[in-house]
Amino acid sequence: MMPGGDGSVVTQEPGSPGAHAVRPSGRLPSTFTRLMQRDGVAALTALVLLLVVGSLLWPSFHSLDNARNTLLGNSYIGIVAIGMTLVIVSGGIDLSVGSVFALGGVIGVYGNNHGGVLLAVAMTVVACGAVGLLNGVLVGYFGLAPFIVTLATLFGVRGLVYQLTNAGATTASVPSDSTFAYLGTGTWFTFGVPVFLAIGLYAAFHLTLGRTPFGLAVQSIGGSESAATLMGLAVRRVKVSTYVICGALAGVAGMLQAAQLVSASPIIATGYELQAIAAVVIGGTLLTGGSGSLLGTAAGVVLLGVINSFIVELQLDSTWNNVVSGGFLIVVVVMQRLLNYRRST
Numbered sequence: 001m002m003p004g005g006d007g008s009v010v011t012q013e014p015g016s017p018g019a020h021a022v023r024p025s026g027r028l029p030s031t032f033t034r035l036m037q038r039d040g041v042a043a044l045t046a047l048v049l050l051l052v053v054g055s056l057l058w059p060s061f062h063s064l065d066n067a068r069n070t071l072l073g074n075s076y077i078g079i080v081a082i083g084m085t086l087v088i089v090s091g092g093i094d095l096s097v098g099s100v101f102a103l104g105g106v107i108g109v110y111g112n113n114h115g116g117v118l119l120a121v122a123m124t125v126v127a128c129g130a131v132g133l134l135n136g137v138l139v140g141y142f143g144l145a146p147f148i149v150t151l152a153t154l155f156g157v158r159g160l161v162y163q164l165t166n167a168g169a170t171t172a173s174v175p176s177d178s179t180f181a182y183l184g185t186g187t188w189f190t191f192g193v194p195v196f197l198a199i200g201l202y203a204a205f206h207l208t209l210g211r212t213p214f215g216l217a218v219q220s221i222g223g224s225e226s227a228a229t230l231m232g233l234a235v236r237r238v239k240v241s242t243y244v245i246c247g248a249l250a251g252v253a254g255m256l257q258a259a260q261l262v263s264a265s266p267i268i269a270t271g272y273e274l275q276a277i278a279a280v281v282i283g284g285t286l287l288t289g290g291s292g293s294l295l296g297t298a299a300g301v302v303l304l305g306v307i308n309s310f311i312v313e314l315q316l317d318s319t320w321n322n323v324v325s326g327g328f329l330i331v332v333v334v335m336q337r338l339l340n341y342r343r344s345t
Contacts, residue, residue: 042335043283043299046328050306058313064190066309072192074305076101077275078298079198079253081283082205083132083246084276085297087146089209090242091222091289092139095150097250098272099157100128104251105258105268106164109172112180120180124251131157132247136240154273161266173263184259194256201249206294218242222289278325279304282332303328 054061080097087094104124111120131153138149162168174180186193209215217238220228229235258264283300285292304325311321 041284041296042332043296043303047299047303047306050303050310054306054310054313061309061313068191070302070305070309071195073308074301075192075194075198076253076257077272077279077304078301079194079201079256080250080272081276081279081297081301082201082294083242083249084273085280085283085285085292085294086205086209086218086242087246088277088280088285088287089222089289089292090218090239091225092146092239092242093150093277093287094132094135094243094246095147095273096131096135096153096157097246097276098269099154099161100131100247100250101254101257101269101272102161102264102266103131103157104128104254105264106161106172106266107251108180108255108258109174109264110164112174112178113172117178117180117183120255121252124255125248128251128254129244129248131251132244133240135247136243139243140236140239158266165264165266168266171263171265174259176262180259181262182259184256184261192260194260197256202294202298209292209294214238214241219290219292222291224290275304278329282329287333 051062060066080101084094084097104127107127108120108124111123135146135150135153138144139146165171176185183193183197188196209218217228217233220231220233221235221238225235254269257268279300280292280297281287281300282303283293283296283298285296307324307328308321311318311324
């Protein structure tokens with residue numbers, strides 16, 4: 001081991017003349033920096049801090065009722081964010097999820113009224129997955145920009161929902177005591193059924209993204225599509241699959257919320273695509289693709305829900321929720337940039 005000419009440390013291994021490794025001095029990231037670079041840690045840290053502060057300020061903040069309401073209210077956008085995470089990690093974006101969410105609610109109610117809950121689930125997954133398939137084919141096989149493609153389907157699908165409901169004049173509903181309604185209104189261990197369904201989906205796709213060839217391919221494509229192609233990965237097929245999954249999950253989330261409301265509305269979920277993207281980015285997923293975590297996304301979703309609870313406790317107008325969430329998103333993106341800069345240097 002000897003000092004290099006530039007102040008670095010040169011390590012020479014025994015038995016390997018000339019073999020050396022250069023470790024730049026003064027450039028090792030701090031423990032805090034390395035910790036914050038781990039997927040989801042920053043969002044989870046902010047979440048814990050907000051929970052502690054909220055509990056100190058308001059005794060009811062950490063109550064079981066507040067936990068139930070927060071988790072149930074954010075379970076729907078949480079399911080949407082799962083698919084959005086896959087798409088963003090692969091290097092894409094999906095702006096159509098809000099409209100697909102509304103479509104899932106309308107089709108789910110229709111399917112239940114014409115054949116029961118199983119038909120409702122099947123029709124929702126197939127129809128909304130088909131929208132994702134359209135997005136994926138146009139992006140993956142035709143090379144169109146994801147932003148433009150999904151913006152077009154955002155408007156197109158929302159228009160279709162209005163057509164199916166006669167511009168909102170026809171409100172489809174389901175019996176409140178039906179099995180379909182139970183998916184949205186039922187409880188397990190005092191928590192809403194959608195909460196457990198969301199947790200199950202997060203667990204499944206967390207393993208999928210981190211432990212399966214498909215998940216590793218998604219990350220590789222997002223990191224470098226050209227390198228993934230040279231590795232022999234089925235880039236187009238994987239891209240299409242992420243959009244199909246994203247569409248299907250958005251539809252399922254919409255169906256679950258329609259079950260909770262025992263009716264479907266064409267105006268529901270406006271802006272959900274932006275909320276989902278915000279939750280994903282706050283959770284540590286890079287908008288440029290290649291890196292992301294479902295655990296981080298889950299923390300981001302709950303964090304946005306806790307911010308909303310803060311707004312309620314402070315008795316501020318609900319519009320402040322968007323202001324605070326937007327400001328928090330900017331802080332997160334700036335921190336990501338700084339941490340990535342430190343890592344690259």
